[in-house]
Amino acid sequence: MTQNRIRKQVHLGAHFPGVNNTTVWTDPASKSQIDFSSFEHLARSAERGLFDFFFLAEGLRLREHQGKVHDLDVVGRPDTFSILNAVAGVTTHLGVAGTINTTFNEPYELAKQFSSLDHLSDGRAAWNLVTSSDAFTGENFRRGGYLEHSQRYARANELVDAVRTLWDSWSTDRPLVDRERGIFATDQQVGQFSHTGEQFDISGRFELPRSPQGHPVLLQAGDSDEGREFGAAKADAIFTGHGTLDAGKAFYADVKGRLAKYGRTHADLKILPAATFVLGDNAADAQEKAYQIRRQQVGPQTAIAFLEQVWGRDLSQYDADGPLPKEDPTDDVNITRGRVRHVKDPRAVADQWRAKSEAENLSIRELIIEVTARQQFVGSAAEVAAEIDSYVQSDASDGFILVPHLTPAGLDEFIDTVVPELQDRGSFRTEYAGTTLRSHLGLRHPHEQAEGVRAS
């Protein structure tokens, strides 16, 4: 029991399977990616499994390949805020986290939107902050692609500071309601703020009292040095792609090592890599399922499209079950737009891929399946639980954001089989201890964290 009490706890997020080729849509069990019943299903499952939060990604322009809307993967997603608010209505404890871009939104409206989400969910909101300087996405917005790439984090940093200023602009958590004396808020200057910087020059009065979490939880994704520094300075959790145990440990140590200079402790920042999983009756069964899923994820047309991204040209005449093209790539690596996968040196990548496919006798499709593999846990429920736990206990992560490959029931088996295994190990909660997302994640109230900075 004593051991259980001190055992480091696993945190889990449920990623709604979205617009990417990991989401298998050809399976008969694959349902709508846009009907609300799908969001509700995943959220209710995640809450039944005592997850920390539901996570919704965002895209602001449909991806294109060779100048046309990419049509091979799941396409079509909702507005982040609207669906998170609706999900908050059909759950009671589950955190509601979503990606919102810092480039195509303004601080005042973001502060109001996230504060509203935190109020309306009774303290369960989280913002996954991503930056963009993408002129392609900008074509859907008033200001277009106005931001220099190098300014992404400058804007994001200042935007978060401005938003926090707004969140803090009411002096108490709830307005004082004194009917007798006729006092609604604490004072007549409630909500007053002013922020002047390189990016924003705004002032006025904010419309909402402090939200139940003080500040909604801040998640951040981005692996550059700038991104890591930003995460260490401002984020409550980092959403990474570091899959392997060693890469995870290195990232974890690096980012947590940056916290002290900001007056923050290890507990103030959680590291949560994204991970997929495949469960089977035993290891061999799970491996076989994983192989089949990978073939569904990378169909012949998808394999060719991946290849075209590196080759920068139309390769539709090639057979996905045949060898790689003999011709060399062009320098045009922007054949696909609207997702982050820009190859810097296509000829070098092509040479590597040719060498690999010759050495291992891989067809185009087999090669793409190998080179696009992501971190995944494959095995029986007990094996997967043990592996997840080992990552967490060895400080390669604080938990995972799980990305199921099926919408919307892709987490159900995990919840029914792996969660109990983790609970048996003493690594996962058996009931929610609190009602807010900060409480689930073991994060301090932001104003207590600020006190810590002042004290240190």
Add this chain to the structure above:
Amino acid sequence: MSERNSEAFLVGLEFEGTGVHPHSWRREDSRAEELFTASYWVDLVTAADRGGVDLAFFPDSFALQAEGRQATRGRLEAVATAARLSAVTSRIGLIPTATVTHTEPFHISKAIASIDFSSSGRAGWQVEVSDTDVEVSLFGRKTLQSNESLWEEASEAIEVVSRLWDSWEDDAEIRDAATGRFIDRDKLHYIDFEGKNFSVKGPSITPRSPQGQPLITVDASRLEARELAVQRGDLIRISASDVNEASATARLVHDHAAKIDRCVRVLLDVDVLLGADRGAADDALAELEEWAAAPYVPKSLFYRGDSAGLIALLREIRGNSGLDGVVLRPLALASGVEKIAADVLPELNLRPRTGPTLRERLGFELPVNQFA
């Protein structure tokens, strides 16, 4: 063009703070302590939903209310509130205000479309502009615009949103395993909007929602918005000091709409303060005015009295062929909703309207996709 059904009579409710009177929070029954909680909004809107209210309007602005000392201040985002209520209500239309002066039409389009999905076809949008210096300072990107410029920009924003809502054809998702295609990209459309205020490429990231085009509401009580209301609105809110004036305005609006082959529903705003009898309502008003240290200036026709009197007034308005319904604006919201749902609506014998979506229940045709 859809025919207006003279028997149909729409009842909407304005869900403003603790009521449209800025000092209504001081009433014992105001639930002011809960103003920023979901439970307050869920209780009131679900009561209205069960009671047969057709439309819930959620006003909004970026400016903090500033009606003098001791007034209520603070407002949850209307779009968020509507979304929060979308999956826990069943019949009522959800019509949040979203302003277009400082925001992105691309965001508004997907936000409202997503509420249309989560409510199974019950979303609308009330279009507003931000016309103060105060709001300009909150964003720091623009200078103050003229009224003409504001409403011209609003018209562009509606055009963009409307095109984005149609930028996916209904059957764009094909899931064709043989060719590996999830969508038929020929059924997705760039909107290529180029306007005076902005350009937007499209298509939306969100597929076409259950109503195709969620209902657009314009408050035409300001004359500068009336042209836009007729050109663009489905639901048009008007103000008047009495039923005859309302009727004349409604006829003007309908005639104008008919000339350009548009079908609209004209809703009269009615400020409401209910009490056990007229005397009690008068006392309640006197109390509010004392707290405000100012007389109440109604936005439109103002009814105060008992429920029976409101029922009689609504029958009178219904009997008037120019008006399609009302938007009741309780001065004191919590008690107003309770009385309207429990005492007033049952007496009106409103026929339950049928149809899978709000648009169909209100007698509008399902809109044809402009790109199909």
